[in-house]
Amino acid sequence: MPELSPHVHTVPVSGIRRLFEVALTLDDVTFLAVGEPDMPIAPHIAAAATAAWDADLTDYTPNGGIPALRRAFADRFGVETGVALDPERVWATVGATQALHQALGFVLDPGDEVLVPDPGYTTFSMSPRMLSAVPVPYPLRLAAGFLPEVDVLEGLITARTRAIIVNSPSNPLGTVIDEAGARALLDFADRHDLWIISDEVYSQLTFDRPHTSLTALDTVATGGRRVIGAFSLSKTYAMTGIRVGFLVAPEAWAPHLRSAQEAMVSCLNAPAQHAGVAALTGDQQHVAAAREHYRENLDAATALLDERGIRYLRPHGALYLWIDMAHATGGDVAAWTERFLRAERVAVAPGSAFGVSGEGWIRVCVAAARADLLHGLSRLPAPAPGV
Numbered sequence: 001m002p003e004l005s006p007h008v009h010t011v012p013v014s015g016i017r018r019l020f021e022v023a024l025t026l027d028d029v030t031f032l033a034v035g036e037p038d039m040p041i042a043p044h045i046a047a048a049a050t051a052a053w054d055a056d057l058t059d060y061t062p063n064g065g066i067p068a069l070r071r072a073f074a075d076r077f078g079v080e081t082g083v084a085l086d087p088e089r090v091w092a093t094v095g096a097t098q099a100l101h102q103a104l105g106f107v108l109d110p111g112d113e114v115l116v117p118d119p120g121y122t123t124f125s126m127s128p129r130m131l132s133a134v135p136v137p138y139p140l141r142l143a144a145g146f147l148p149e150v151d152v153l154e155g156l157i158t159a160r161t162r163a164i165i166v167n168s169p170s171n172p173l174g175t176v177i178d179e180a181g182a183r184a185l186l187d188f189a190d191r192h193d194l195w196i197i198s199d200e201v202y203s204q205l206t207f208d209r210p211h212t213s214l215t216a217l218d219t220v221a222t223g224g225r226r227v228i229g230a231f232s233l234s235k236t237y238a239m240t241g242i243r244v245g246f247l248v249a250p251e252a253w254a255p256h257l258r259s260a261q262e263a264m265v266s267c268l269n270a271p272a273q274h275a276g277v278a279a280l281t282g283d284q285q286h287v288a289a290a291r292e293h294y295r296e297n298l299d300a301a302t303a304l305l306d307e308r309g310i311r312y313l314r315p316h317g318a319l320y321l322w323i324d325m326a327h328a329t330g331g332d333v334a335a336w337t338e339r340f341l342r343a344e345r346v347a348v349a350p351g352s353a354f355g356v357s358g359e360g361w362i363r364v365c366v367a368a369a370r371a372d373l374l375h376g377l378s379r380l381p382a383p384a385p386g387v
Helices: 006-010 015-023 043-054 067-081 095-107 123-130 150-154 179-192 214-222 251-264 270-281 285-308 333-344 370-378
Strands: 090-094 113-118 134-139 161-167 195-199 227-232 244-248 320-324 361-365
Touching (some): 067 214, 090 095, 095 161, 095 195, 095 227, 095 244, 113 123, 123 134, 134 150, 161 179, 179 195, 179 214, 214 227, 244 270, 285 370, 333 361, 361 370
Parallel strands (some): 113 134, 113 161
Antiparallel strands (some): 090 244
């Protein structure tokens, strides 16, 4: 049979999904490995999707999404950031995953390099490989609070560097880049004439500090000509399987995006778009309630870890705890998480799935039933006294 294209063999396997699939073959597993909100979808969002189906709103829509959805996202962005956003810059995508892939496809040629956070979400390295481009990890160090360091980034620039992916709040770390840090990244990108692809999926899920939107800062500074924003309704509104995301792109990209959307997905499914309008324009109290639930889970989880002497990174956003298990993993956290799963029936994500800097760490999703969360954490082996 004909050969696969060589670039397919360079795409790394998702260590999170592999562990998840093993967990599905076992009984009585406590699932803490996947970022799935445990809060139900708000009734008015479900009702909007149902109404769309009942009204047979199931035809093709404009490639970039129905006008009401694009306008609703722009309006919500303005409320949250204080920055006006032209709806013509907003493109509805099949989740933020497609938004990220679409953005990378627009800025990378084969052999080009993109700087990606390490630890960072798995698709940041998978998508460039699917485009025959090269992800270049930039280490996020414990000594620097797991935040980007411009002097480290400077040392990674080559003649092939075209873009940098920035993720705040971070998956898997829960770190949040402040305004000074965001402006430093904008200055860095300006010096080297790089695109910034800003993953802001968790922008509405911060706990004790505000989210600084690189997309908003660039809109004010340049009109939106350097930062490409990727957003999603999945985590904020507990809509992970409905797949409503957004790409915020420079206005000049519009005719090209229209063609690209046609070639890739045509359009997002229509009932999901109507659900998205309801999510963005409806009562936001359920978002506040979910955020408070996650905060309370986080407080309970960290109290238990403190009691057991297990080190972790205190997150300021997203849905995760980044926990140091180097005392137990023997230098191979991926193998250890599988043994732990089979022995204790608790699924956690190996830190190495997010890059080499994650070795020895695990990611635990705090958006779970509190009893499940605390049970799972109670099964983690604690370090020996004095370690």
